[in-house]
Amino acid sequence: MVLPPKLAKTIILAFIGFLMCTITVRSVPNTKVLTVLCNSGVYSKGDPFGISLSYVVEELEIVTPTSKNYDYYNISPYPNAFAYGHAACNRNLTTSDCTTCLGAAKTTMFSTCQSRIGARSVLYDCTIRYEQYPFTD
Secondary structure: OOOOHHHHHHHHHHHHHHHHHHOOOOOOOOOOEEEEEEOOOEOOOOOHHHHHHHHHHHHHHHHHHHOHHHEEEEEOOOOOOOOEEEEEEOOOOOHHHHHHHHHHHHHHHHHHOOOEOOEEEEEOOEEEEEEOOOOOO
């Protein structure tokens, strides 16, 4: 049985539309740890650097996923103990995947480099770093 061309085209388009509605592609960021580096210097509980560090890391997590090219540098506003930070994500990620990846990078960094005045966590799809001094990667 041969269908008229117009009907065949309509059926094919309807079938393609049906497939497009039922296929969902879901990706997740690759959070495989490539490296973690820790500064040898440490800060103690109650040190003003801890407050600066909290500010910097929180801002990196919030701002980087909405920054151009997922690349963001910052500095704490507390002059008695500056902290400097940088975070970046693979530009092919979605905003929420960048956020997820940075959360994993932060967790890895702080679990490996407790109370350090500088640290860097490099995952396959993102990186996060902080130091007590200004830097550029």
